[in-house]
Amino acid sequence: MVDVSIRDLRNHGGEVVDRAARGEQITITRAGAPVAQLRPLPPRPISAQQLLERWRRLPPVDPDALRADIDATLDASL
Secondary structure, three states: EEEEEHHHHHHHHHHHHHHHHHHOEEEEEEEEEEEEEEEEOOOOOOOOHHHHHHHHHHOOOOHHHHHHHHHHOOOOOO
């Protein structure tokens, strides 16, 4: 968590909010004492319709080629 003074929040509010939107949790301080927290909202849920649309646009996967790639990458003795 990062501390940001009220002065910095006032002078650079957009940048501070952008940092929070990227996932950073920020504590707002007044005279060095914490007074508030700024954190990102949880991601909005995706509807079933949106998930189906995304799924339909996925490229086809060749299971044999995928298995060959996995076998070539992993140590078979594990």
